[in-house]
Amino acid sequence: MGKRVGMEVAIASAEAAALCRFDVAAVYPITPQSHVAEHLSDIVADGRVDASFITVESEHSALSAAIGSEATGARTVTATSSQGLLFMSEILPIASAMRLPIVMLIANRAVSGPINIWNDHSDIMPMRDTGWISFFAENGQEVVDMTIHAFKVGEHRDVMLPVNVNMDGFQLTHMVEPIIMPEQEEVDRFLPPYIPYATLHPDRIVSMGTLGMPEIFAEAQKSKNVAIVNSIKVIKEVWKEWEAQFGRKYEPVQSYRTEDADIALVTMGSMGETAEIAVDELRKQGVKAGLLKIKLWRPFPFDDFKAAIKGIKVLAVTDRAVSFGGPGGPVFSEIRSALYEEAVRPAIVNYIIGLGGRDVQVEDFIAMVKKASGGKLSEPYEFYGVRG
Amino acid sequence: MNTAMKNPKNVIENFDLYAPKLVSKEEFFSPGHRACQGCGEALAIRLMCKALGKDTVITNATGCMEVISSLYPTTAWNLPWIHVAFPNSAAVGSGVEAGLKALRRKGKIADRRVKSVAIGGDGGTMDIGFQALSGAMERCHDMLYVCFDNEAYMNTGIQRSSGTPFLASTTTAPAGKKIPGNQVWKKNLPEIMVAHNVAYVATATPSYPIDFMNKVKKARQIKGPAYIHCFVACPTGWRSTSETCIQLGRLANETGIFPLYEVEDGKYRLTVEVPEKRRPVQDYLKGQGRFRHLTPDQIQVIQERIDIEWETLMIKIEHSRSKESLRARRSR
Incomplete structure (x- = not known):
């Protein structure tokens, strides 16, 4: 069993991603997500996870780089908030259309204007229809657990969709809460290595992100919708498995x-x-x-x-x-x-x-x-x- | 075995003569795509891929090349290829590089170098993708970026970009009754890439195919960021005839409006000789409908600018030193 620790939730979310042994993190800092970005880079810099941390120059590039790395088969995490999420908005529906199970930690924050760094849900709501699975965490424990669920659900062969984990900015991200951090060995048992469907590699050549004419575009949209509608079955299975292994129950x-x-x-x-x-x-x-x-x-x-x-x-x-x-x-x-x-x-x-x-x-x-x-x-x- | 293979020393001395025999016959960019007749860009991509070889992943910005090559369910690409959006091919390419590197290090993929190469047009590189390009180059990813510059947004219908030359007529900077086309000079992106301390920067055009492919090969070998600015004729957008595609690239070099050079570790070098007495720019402009409206005075203004740019480049070629040689001098 994991140990109960007092930990800031933003840091705990990065620790949860580390327990999932991500390969690449591409993150641009923004308040109140910045502790997530900093802690992910700490984890990489200390060699606690063998990963590449890309210090991208914008959120648009954060998600773009995440798509690039996830498309090679690398387990990839990113994180953002508010304006940053809106800046990513062009790329969000492409990530889901390409069926790349990127995990995004979102420190929910109001969208300008006037500019305001504090919490509400006006960032994620306009992104509702981009084809991402969206979890909403209530406390630090749920942030940690849902981050681990996100990888397992998104990477499931019946799902293959990106997942965002929403945690209220400041109200959650900056709170020190009692959290049971799972052990590495427990997470390894729960989360299998990522086996991608197709990757960018010369050993098996694929073209990704091709042009969809009217004859195929609608079918592509429908298939994405079928995937996300059906994902609820996998989400519930994953939550049941989690409950059996960790004793904490999750319901939609x-x-x-x-x-x-x-x-x-x-x-x-x-x-x-x-x-x-x-x-x-x-x-x-x-x-x-x-x-x-x-x-x-x-x-x-x-x-x-x-x-x-x-x-x-x-x-x-x-x-x-x-x-x-x-x-x-x-x-x-x-x-x-x-x-x-x-x-x-x-x-x-x-x-x-x-x-x-x-x-x-x-x-x-x-x-x-x-x-x-x-x-x-x-x-x-x-x-x-x-x-x- | 052909003559070139039998006499390797001879080949090096007469490389241009024998090179066609040494260029890979393998096609990584297949025929049957939907590019216009005489498209310089499609030709350049075909040559680039031959020079890159199979251990390559291409990231393509939105634009003509993505449209003509990837109409689902067909693809012209015999290399791993990804297209995501218009402004981000450099960022996606940087992610590809980071992903491949991490997976190779962790033993999850074969232990060999696969080069990430991002490509885009002048709009996708010099305008909307400029920030992503700057970031990717500055972060020193082991990747090559190739800009295929046909000097306007050709895919959307010949709108003006920051690559559009002075006074060229485009659909958003038209030659009107009062304003004669684009009112500012072309942005010098290769120079901006040099300022990023990119280890290898080069200009090229498919009109000099061996020069272009040599540059691609050199850039591929660099362990870090490299940038090639490839000048490609667009008969549709330039209102030129399709059979002049190659000729226009040659004229661009011979007049000095687009000289072919490389900057290796900070040292400038001209890679294709230009006649002592450069041809007048008029020779380059006259075959193109986009310059049809120019008056002799306006052509003179362009000529003077080219002369000064040329002299500036010659000064750099004469006086620049590689960082390596500067280091060596300090340690003496």
Whole structure:
């Protein structure tokens, strides 16, 4: 069994990548991801992992170099945040179309403007449809575990897709948390060496990234979609295997006190823990509140979510990003659409919270639940606690 | 056994004479691709691949060459080849190099050197891919970058790039009633690569195929970054006839508008002789529709610029010293 240590989460995420014995890291520094970049380079510089660290000159080149190295068959990791992720956006859908299982650690941060270095999910949300598997971690332990899962899931022959692990910037990356770091030997047992489908090498010549005319382009898109939709099966298998070996359970949607709940909060990322405390407090007050925490954002776990809301009358969905001029936050839109055809479905309200590092406390979640208890807000979606 | 093989000493002395017999007959860039008639770039790539040989991985920026060579499900490439996007072939190529190096070191692939070679057009190299190129060269990857410069965005329809020459007419810097074409001088990218301390920088053109292939071979052997700026005629974009493709490259050298030189470890050297009395630039310009609108005065302005650029290059050739020789002098 691994040892329980106190470790900064950003550093722990790099340690997790090291346990996966990456061959190449191509990383450009950006706050609040920079400790990930620094620690990955420390690991390489100290020879703890036999790997190449490419000090690329931009995020665009970070992902481009990652594609180049992954295409040779090298297990490759990159990391970014906010503007950096947006700068990569041209290359993100190409990585998934080329079916290269790159792993990206994302320290989620607000997107400018105004410029803001603190946490929300406005960086990953516009990248939702790029064909990457997206995990959302709630705490440091989940960051470490999910980083290891990411390699195993992405490299699975039935998946072959890039995976990003989302950890809230500062709220997670800069926290020192108690984390059980798996032993190298345990990870080696869990994660087999990467056996790529095709590589760039003269011994077996391939052309990668060829031109797709209208006759084939749509089929290429469909096949990518089939791959990511079907990946949920592999993700669940990998999580089961993880639970059997390490004893920590992972589910696409994690329920907290929802068995008899009338109303449930929905969160993604680190705010789940604060919301749990709010649920406990509400229960003490006699409110039948519960919590649903989404851990798998892409592919969206439709069946798991539908199963998780049985009996719940009101869902208070929190979003940490804005869909400007849209129907509400992206998580809210997703859930409303997912439940549209259900004969019995809960009323769904939407709170947009925690933008650009705005603190959301236990009392805030309590107030949100109480305000939503009637199943309706005065507006289609509410910027909770925001002036103006 | 042919004459060249029988008399190797003779071959070296008369290399240009015998070279065709020594060039690999193996085709790594197959016929049947969709390049225009008289495309200098497709020819240059075919020659480049012959010089590189099989232990090579090509990273291709978006552009004509990717479009004409990789229409799914066909491919013209008999070398491992990857295309990702427009601005990043240098970055992808740097990742290929890092990946191959790590895997070789760890014994996961065969223990032999496979060269990463990234290629792009003038737009993909000098404009949108410039940052990625600068980064890859500065980081000293063991890779070669070859820019195929046909002096405009030909793939998208002859728009002006920073490789477009002064006063050339393009679709975004047209020869209008008031403004006679591109208003600024061509960016000197080889010089910028020299400033990156790239160990081997060369200019080339397929109009001098042996010179070009020798440079590719030399660049391949460099253990580190190398850069070749290959000047290629584009009949479609230059509004020139396809059979003049080779001739235009020769005229570019003979007039001095695109001299063929190499910079090895900081030392400049002319690799193809230019007649003592260079041909007037008019000889080069006249066959091309993109320069059709030029007045004698404008041609004179171009001629003066070329004369000064030429003298500047001659000064560098005369006075530059390799870093190795400078080191040797210090230790004496």
